[in-house]
Amino acid sequence: MNARMSWHAALVAAITLGYIGFGVFVGGGYDPGRDVAEAFAIVHDGARPLLGPVFAGHVRFGPLWFWLMALPMFVAPTWFAAAMTAVLVGALQFPLAYAAGKRLGGRQLGLLWAVALAMPGWASFETV
Numbered sequence: 106m107n108a109r110m111s112w113h114a115a116l117v118a119a120i121t122l123g124y125i126g127f128g129v130f131v132g133g134g135y136d137p138g139r140d141v142a143e144a145f146a147i148v149h150d151g152a153r154p155l156l157g158p159v160f161a162g163h164v165r166f167g168p169l170w171f172w173l174m175a176l177p178m179f180v181a182p183t184w185f186a187a188a189m190t191a192v193l194v195g196a197l198q199f200p201l202a203y204a205a206g207k208r209l210g211g212r213q214l215g216l217l218w219a220v221a222l223a224m225p226g227w228a229s230f231e232t233v
Contacts, residue, residue, distance in 0.1 A: 174187040
């Protein structure tokens with residue numbers, strides 16, 4: 106049992122670290138760039154956004170996400186601090202999916218959920 110649990114944990118950790126590694130290398134796209142620009146404006150220009158990012162092109166969230174990304178910029182006032190915040194928060198999806206799947210249906214479901222999240226999404230195929 107312990108060997109299987111550690112194998113699952115190692116795979117989820119590898120996926121998480123791979124996500125972080127590629128996030129540092131790639132840097133993001135339009136959405137992360139927009140979010141970093143908003144966080145940069147909060148810290149350096151005194152901006153106070155009232156609206157947050159648009160989700161799925163229809164629902165607008167509050168500005169909490171922009172403020173979360175601005176927090177590390179108060180300590181290290183560079184765009185890289187905000188970009189890494191987005192990468193690290195995004196990387197949490199894999200261990201959280203594993204934990205949720207494990208609670209709902211066992212270790213197999215948790216592992217399947219984490220691995221499925223690591224697969225390219227539809228947007229990746231649209232750019233080909």
